[in-house]
Amino acid sequence: MPDTGTSDAFVAFERVQKSYDGETLVVKDLNLTLPKGEFLTMLGPSGSGKTTCLMMLAGFETATHGEIKLDGVSINNIPPHKRGIGMVFQNYALFPHMTVAENLAFPLEVRKIGKSEREKKVKRALDMVEMGAFGGRRPAQLSGGQQQRIALARALVFEPELVLMDEPLGALDKQLREKMQFEITNLAHSLGITTVYVTHDQTEALTMSDRVAVFNDGRIQQLAPPDELYEAPQNSFVAQFIGENNTLEGVVTEVKGDVCTVKLDDGEIIEAQPVNVSKVGERTRVSIRPERVEVNKERLQEGAHTLKAKVLEFIYMGDIFRTRLSVAGNNDFVIKTRNAPDQIRLKPGEEIEIGWLPQDCRALDAP
Amino acid sequence: MTDATGDGSQSGPMLAADGTPLKKSLARALRMQKMRALMLIAPLLLFVLVTFIAPIADMLFRSVENQIVSDTIPNTTAVLEEWDGEGLPPEAAFEAAYYDIFLAAERKEHTKLGTRLNYELTGASSLFRKSGRGLDDIGEVYQDQFKDLDRDWDEAEPWAELMGDPAWLSAQAAWTKGERQPAFALRDGVSDILPKTAREYAVFARYQQTEENKSPLKEEPWTAVHTALYEDLKAGDLSGYTGPRAEMLKAADALVDSPDFETITFQAGFEDIDEDWLAPDIWRTIKLYSSSYTSGYFLNSVDMQLTPDGPEARPENERIYMLLFQRTLFMSLVITFSCILLGYPVAYILSNLPSRTANLLMILVLLPFWTSLLVRTSAWKVMLQQQGVINDVLVWLGLVADDARLAMINNQFGTIVAMTHILLPFMILPMFSVMSTIPHSYVRAAKSLGATNWTTFWRVYFPQSVPGIGAGSILVFILSIGYYITPEIVGGTTGTFISNRIAYHISSSLNWGLAAALGAILLAVVLLLYWAYDKIVGIDNVKLG
Numbered sequence A: 001m002p003d004t005g006t007s008d009a010f011v012a013f014e015r016v017q018k019s020y021d022g023e024t025l026v027v028k029d030l031n032l033t034l035p036k037g038e039f040l041t042m043l044g045p046s047g048s049g050k051t052t053c054l055m056m057l058a059g060f061e062t063a064t065h066g067e068i069k070l071d072g073v074s075i076n077n078i079p080p081h082k083r084g085i086g087m088v089f090q091n092y093a094l095f096p097h098m099t100v101a102e103n104l105a106f107p108l109e110v111r112k113i114g115k116s117e118r119e120k121k122v123k124r125a126l127d128m129v130e131m132g133a134f135g136g137r138r139p140a141q142l143s144g145g146q147q148q149r150i151a152l153a154r155a156l157v158f159e160p161e162l163v164l165m166d167e168p169l170g171a172l173d174k175q176l177r178e179k180m181q182f183e184i185t186n187l188a189h190s191l192g193i194t195t196v197y198v199t200h201d202q203t204e205a206l207t208m209s210d211r212v213a214v215f216n217d218g219r220i221q222q223l224a225p226p227d228e229l230y231e232a233p234q235n236s237f238v239a240q241f242i243g244e245n246n247t248l249e250g251v252v253t254e255v256k257g258d259v260c261t262v263k264l265d266d267g268e269i270i271e272a273q274p275v276n277v278s279k280v281g282e283r284t285r286v287s288i289r290p291e292r293v294e295v296n297k298e299r300l301q302e303g304a305h306t307l308k309a310k311v312l313e314f315i316y317m318g319d320i321f322r323t324r325l326s327v328a329g330n331n332d333f334v335i336k337t338r339n340a341p342d343q344i345r346l347k348p349g350e351e352i353e354i355g356w357l358p359q360d361c362r363a364l365d366a367p
Numbered sequence B: 001m002t003d004a005t006g007d008g009s010q011s012g013p014m015l016a017a018d019g020t021p022l023k024k025s026l027a028r029a030l031r032m033q034k035m036r037a038l039m040l041i042a043p044l045l046l047f048v049l050v051t052f053i054a055p056i057a058d059m060l061f062r063s064v065e066n067q068i069v070s071d072t073i074p075n076t077t078a079v080l081e082e083w084d085g086e087g088l089p090p091e092a093a094f095e096a097a098y099y100d101i102f103l104a105a106e107r108k109e110h111t112k113l114g115t116r117l118n119y120e121l122t123g124a125s126s127l128f129r130k131s132g133r134g135l136d137d138i139g140e141v142y143q144d145q146f147k148d149l150d151r152d153w154d155e156a157e158p159w160a161e162l163m164g165d166p167a168w169l170s171a172q173a174a175w176t177k178g179e180r181q182p183a184f185a186l187r188d189g190v191s192d193i194l195p196k197t198a199r200e201y202a203v204f205a206r207y208q209q210t211e212e213n214k215s216p217l218k219e220e221p222w223t224a225v226h227t228a229l230y231e232d233l234k235a236g237d238l239s240g241y242t243g244p245r246a247e248m249l250k251a252a253d254a255l256v257d258s259p260d261f262e263t264i265t266f267q268a269g270f271e272d273i274d275e276d277w278l279a280p281d282i283w284r285t286i287k288l289y290s291s292s293y294t295s296g297y298f299l300n301s302v303d304m305q306l307t308p309d310g311p312e313a314r315p316e317n318e319r320i321y322m323l324l325f326q327r328t329l330f331m332s333l334v335i336t337f338s339c340i341l342l343g344y345p346v347a348y349i350l351s352n353l354p355s356r357t358a359n360l361l362m363i364l365v366l367l368p369f370w371t372s373l374l375v376r377t378s379a380w381k382v383m384l385q386q387q388g389v390i391n392d393v394l395v396w397l398g399l400v401a402d403d404a405r406l407a408m409i410n411n412q413f414g415t416i417v418a419m420t421h422i423l424l425p426f427m428i429l430p431m432f433s434v435m436s437t438i439p440h441s442y443v444r445a446a447k448s449l450g451a452t453n454w455t456t457f458w459r460v461y462f463p464q465s466v467p468g469i470g471a472g473s474i475l476v477f478i479l480s481i482g483y484y485i486t487p488e489i490v491g492g493t494t495g496t497f498i499s500n501r502i503a504y505h506i507s508s509s510l511n512w513g514l515a516a517a518l519g520a521i522l523l524a525v526v527l528l529l530y531w532a533y534d535k536i537v538g539i540d541n542v543k544l545g
Helices: A050-058 A100-110 A115-128 A144-156 A174-191 A202-208 A226-231 A236-241 B022-061 B067-072 B074-082 B091-106 B110-118 B124-134 B136-149 B156-163 B166-173 B195-212 B223-235 B246-257 B266-273 B280-288 B296-301 B321-352 B355-370 B373-384 B389-397 B412-435 B440-448 B453-481 B485-490 B498-507 B512-536
Strands: A009-018 A027-035 A039-043 A065-070 A085-088 A162-166 A194-199 A211-216 A219-224 A246-256 A259-264 A269-274 A283-288 A305-316 A320-327 A330-338 A351-356 A361-365 B304-307 B310-313
Touching (some): A009 A194, A027 A194, A027 A219, A050 A085, A050 A162, A050 A211, A085 A144, A115 A144, A144 A162, A194 A202, A211 A236, A236 A361, A259 A283, A269 A305, A320 A351, B022 B512, B074 B091, B091 B110, B091 B266, B110 B124, B110 B280, B124 B280, B136 B246, B136 B266, B156 B166, B156 B195, B195 B223, B296 B512, B321 B512, B373 B412, B373 B485, B412 B485, B498 B512
Parallel strands (some): A039 A211, A085 A162, A162 A194, A269 A361
Antiparallel strands (some): A009 A065, A246 A259, A305 A320, A320 A330
16 A cells, blocks of 8 residues: 655645535545555545545635645645646547647647747657647547547646546547556556546546545545455445445354354354454444355365355356346345356256355445 | 448449439438428418518519610600710600600609609609690690691591591490490501501500590590691691591691691700700610619619719719718627627626526526617617716716717717617627537636636637627627618717618608619628628538527
């Protein structure tokens, strides 16, 4: 985990709050620091406050309370055009009346950079996003992906140290999106710029970021690198929001070190890793990832816990099989199995036994 | 895609599934749609054609139409065609004019022709009115002498017997009022011995039959027929004539040949009516305007006139229309510009407000729309006049002396102020609708790229609002260039537009041809500006909503 101390923090939110109407808080007590060069994604459902945070950082919204610091200096009272932060907007916001080259030259022009220098930089930025031949076009003559690249180039052409991206890939189709995700991360890392990226697409967040801040209800629910976020969600919101997740509800009957026993609502008793449960008698929500559930008895590892299940639905998805089961009273228990030659194809109605390791099973809070 | 080439294996035109060319079956499929669309707009199309396009086309056509001259005095224009325009026209022209104007006077059409020619030559109107009355004097010279010789020359029936076909005579005698009159026919051979008389009597008889619905058997001929008779008797020899009324005719022939017979030339006759007939001007004017179509109205509209040597500029003191056109264009530009200046900030504010507040304020913008135009214009009269609200306040404040109150109405200033106020909504609405489509993210993007507020506005926001300014400007400019009521009320003499002059010619001077020409020029100017605007800004850039 990167150091989050404020000493070498490049961007810092300190106790930031934001309210639009003076009655409800959109952002509640936000504390967040980014070291230089980090790619941080703010992930969350719409209305969770992530875009507001981004706009406060860019200077388009003012914080109701708290301080935002850039490189150690408070920027609360600096107007947006003096912050020197590059920004990519959701719909690119390329100026329609200017050509691509003029769009790119715009931030250089307002910085009073000489013509020859300007042209050099524009060319370099266009080459960087592999759009060198498109300088004379108008934005409307470009495809969505091309516009996206230009918007990126424009945000980078004046060499900002911090770039903000507000759901920049939302309007692209799936394939292009995946390609651009890769390109953006590569570019950000090779240029060494600090990036704050806002999205509601969790795959995007997982594949691109150094760290992900999961927002909900105006708070950061968890701030962690992608693998930690996926494998060790700190609460049931994060577990639900990131990836697919099976939940079984029950009551904690025993807590012993890093193992706890949970009595499920249908009487079944299982072991799980306690994450944010502490005392016996507490209601809990046990979370198991679909791909960590084994249906083949022979492959079950030692110490695995088994449960009876009934197959409700089998979906062939090409690379994987997705099977919906009824487990311990939950009819939406989903498992994913790889499409391997020796893999079992289950049939609806079949009664089977499934199993998983206790360490893959996390006892989280029950909201 | 323009070159769709189906499966690529076949050459030649693409075929549809049933083997017909694809283009043909596509056209057939689209035809139904087009027919349906046409049927839907047909009622409105017809309505617009009948009530709008057709009247306008007819009105514009009047700007070149000039048939009245050749229709009213056809023989005169025919004779004048040969005339070189130098000095006085030949006697034949006076003779033709005598018969033409005589008939026109009977039809009461000579005054219309006079009015028409008066547009080109002042005095023509009264000249023709006078001539309508005076022409009888020429014929009466002959009529009196023939009557003294034989009373039958002033009777209806002897004339009819002399000139008419026997079959027609009996049919006409049997005619009673209410029936259709038998068409007058000349007796065989009478045109050979008495050509002019036959012609004039036929004109007379047909006029009586068709326009007065009276029987030629009961009406004594008008004096032009007697003049024609004299001309014929003087020219021809009738000793061998054996037809009806031979005695009477031969006696008249003898009378004409006697030295005592009093005669008068046509020229002298016209001179007696008015000496102006002996000035070449009137004849030249008739000759110039004898063609069915004329450029005269258009030349008048641009302060020029038609002369025998071609179009030339009018004298300095008679020029008015170019000044009016210039003033109209200039003031329309000023009004458009003031509307932009006043409207842009308002539209900007409206488009950046939350929609509820914006709608409320929009009502304030639209409020003048729902107030009568006359009320608003009159309100300006109250505000701006010398004893009006503004002057009173200025005097009360001591900024203006009581005896030097500002003249703010009945001049250009008044027209510009009132029209800017009236046309402002037409500027704000298109501006607003364009501005509200400019995404806020452009402004944010510009700022994030380091642009100051002013640079953001000028380089990013303003260029995108130009289509709105364009649409508003076209609307306001075209509306103001043809505005009539407001300049009429508050314009005085220096603040009136060309449209006021057009209205004057339509309703007061009744010179519709000139009004049509002025209107056509105005229309052409607007279309030209529209075209120029399309070239410069591009009409597809204009958004009205």
